[in-house]
Amino acid sequence: MQPALDIELNQPPEDGITKITFLPQDNLLLASSWDTSVRIYDTLHNSLRLKYNHKASVLDCCFSDNLHLFSAGIDRGIIMFDVAGGTEIPLGSHNEPVRSLVWDPTSNALLSGGWDLTLRVWDPRSQDRQVGCYQQPERVYAMDLTGNYIIVGTAARHVWIWDLRHMNEPVQRRESSLKYQTRCVRAFPDGDGYVLSSTEGRVAMEYIDPSSEVQAKKYIFKCHRVNIDGIDYAYPVNTIAYHPIQGTFATGGGDGHVCIWDGKHKKRLAQLRKYPISISSVDFSSDGAYLAIASSYTFEEGEKDHPPDKIYVRSLNTFM
Structure with missing residues (x-):
């Protein structure tokens, strides 16, 4: 890939892009969409390498390695796709749409969160597939994994933290520090806490340790806001991604901007150019050299x- 600022990928999804994520092989980008498709792009050659479809819109996707993909959404079913064999393997289903998927490399298990108020654990190697089902306080909107902890953000502003080694009950039951609906949860790279975003143009830096000393470090900041004729318009913060090396993070908002932040020093480092429409998903490559950006209206x-929906891949060689 040449070190141009932005490359627009060919053959983008035809309806809302719900997730983009780089595979371990950094030139490969996985994307899911409301158009029912899951796609892999070769960003080096700007080509669509693979595509498969669900029966309905796909709300999330992830991977265990370059050859095994997972996807789920409105049709309630979870698919494991074997890239080498080109085959779709049904893992199971929820009773309502599946909103969030996370792969746990420690236990080699897939975690899924659904609008049926459950967190489910799947072992692709086992005959029964589903190895756990755990009730949540509301519909699951976002999840992320840090070490042995899975952080689950749900409707009604609940945030439950589970220890995957002892799933009899959550280790913490919290209420979001933000006043409006949760959009995204991302764990700190060091595992000490998580970043939480919402529909109100705010981001919360939260810490897992419940001690008063640690909790005193948490804070909230405003972002993705536009002032027009003296009126402040707040946009949803739809997506968050951490840089794998520098520890900074990117946020993407309904204002069409991507911002880069230094959370420890409470500073905005940069705001990228305005993209055509809302930013629905962002992700850094594992070597930190590229940032993928999905420009897709989030209503x-x-x-x-x-x-129309577009996916851009931005070289960071001249930026970070």
Whole structure:
């Protein structure tokens, strides 16, 4: 890939892009969409390498390695796709749409969160597939894994933290520090806490240790806001991704901007150019050299005409 600022990928999804994530092989990018597709792009050659479809819109995707993909969404079913064999393997299903998927490399298990108020654990190697089902306080909207902890953000602003070694009950039951609906949860690289975003144009830096000394370090900041004629418009913060080396993180908002933050020093480092429409998902490559950006309307302003969905890959050689 040449060190240009932005490369627009060919053959993007035809409806809302729900997730983009780099595979361990850094030139490969996985994408899921409301158009029912899951795609792998070769960003080095700007080509669509693989595509398969669900029966309905796909809300999330992830991977265990370059050859095994997972996806789920509105049709309630979870698919494992074997890239080498080109085969789809059904893992199981929820009773309602599946919103979030996370792969746990320690236990070689897939975690899924659904609108049926459950967190489920799947072992692709076992005959029964599903090895655990755990009730959540509300519909699952976002999840992330840090060490042995899975952080689950649900409707009604609940945040439950589970220890995967002892799943009889959550180790912490919290209420979001943010006043409005949770959009994204991302764990700190060091495992000490997590970043939480919402529909109100705010981000919360939270810590897992419940001691008063540690909790005193948490804070909230405003972002993805636009002032028009003296009126402050707040946009949803749809997506968060950590840089794998520097520990900074990117946020993408309904204002069409991507911002880069230094959470420890409470500073915004940069705001990238405005993209055609909302930023629905971002992800850094594992070597930290590229940032993938999904520009896709997320309906924060209701039904309206909007630019087509696009995926950009930005070289960070001249930026970070």
